[in-house]
Amino acid sequence: MRVLLVEDDDLIGQGIVAGLCKHGIAVHHVGTAAAAEAAQLDDTFQALVLDLGLPDRDGMELMARMRTFEPDLPVLILSARDAIEHKLTGLQGGADDYLIKPFDLRELAARLHALVRRTQGRAVQSIEAGPFRLEPDSGLAWLHGEPVTLSRREVDLLIHLAAADGRWVLPDALSERLYGLGEEVNSNALNVHIHNIRRKLGAKAIETTRGLGYRLGWRPNP
Structure with a gap:
């Protein structure tokens, strides 16, 4: 599995890349919305892991834009915004899952595998x-x-x-x-x-x- 991680904190991003690698998940890490859009044009990913607090654009806006190109792209929001209102906004805004920081990398890996399995289940028959x-x-x-x-x-x-x-x-x-x-x-x-x-x-x-x-x-x- 290959996922796109949009996380502006380099230390957190490096930790996620290293941790998910141990679970057989390849991660392409970028720190801005602009870099995420460029990566989407250059490559394909099975899932998007998205931090909401990006330096150049709100994460929800980025998700909506990326979904115009790939409507079925699974999105997992990874955010320190832990209020129930934030979680509801993310899920109602189109995210498939929402995980609050800090988190266990094993749980993140398990959630990503589950998201991709569900997406494959919706795949076209031919x-x-x-x-x-x-x-x-x-x-x-x-x-x-x-x-x-x-x-x-x-x-x-x-x-x-x-x-x-x-x-x-x-x-x-x-x-x-x-x-x-x-x-x-x-x-x-x-x-x-x-x-x-x-x-x-x-x-x-x-x-x-x-x-x-x-x-x-x-x-x-x-």
Whole structure:
């Protein structure tokens, strides 16, 4: 799992990054709303952990803006605002969960895993992009109506690229999604998966640009 953490306190942010890493969660940490929006354009995340007291914008406003691009992005507010009114405002304003500082990192990790599981449960039954169709749960795939056999890693890779909705995904971020942080991975493994997908689906199935990464060659149908 890969999450975006928006926390302006560097010490707290570093502690969260280190703590969640032990639970197999990769964290991209930024300290401002502007940096969070830039990260959203450059990468894809399974969840957003959001502090409300940001130096350049209110956290609730940032959440609303980010949700215009990714309506189903799970959001967990992490805040020292502990009054019930603050919590209700956050949840009624669209957050999926609200955790008050100080907190236990084990609880934060557990809540994030629960949020992502619920989001996956709301996932679409199939992905359709150009001549390609994929059922994420079963792994069944078709190209021009003909069945194609894909490995589980290849299916996961295509799901992540489709979720990026046309945005480029950096190789390191894609590898973290496929393997997590605790698995020993050959440095050439991602290239092998990309090569095998292109062999099965055609060279145009996955686009590559140096410095930007990868994206699905066909845009998912709305």
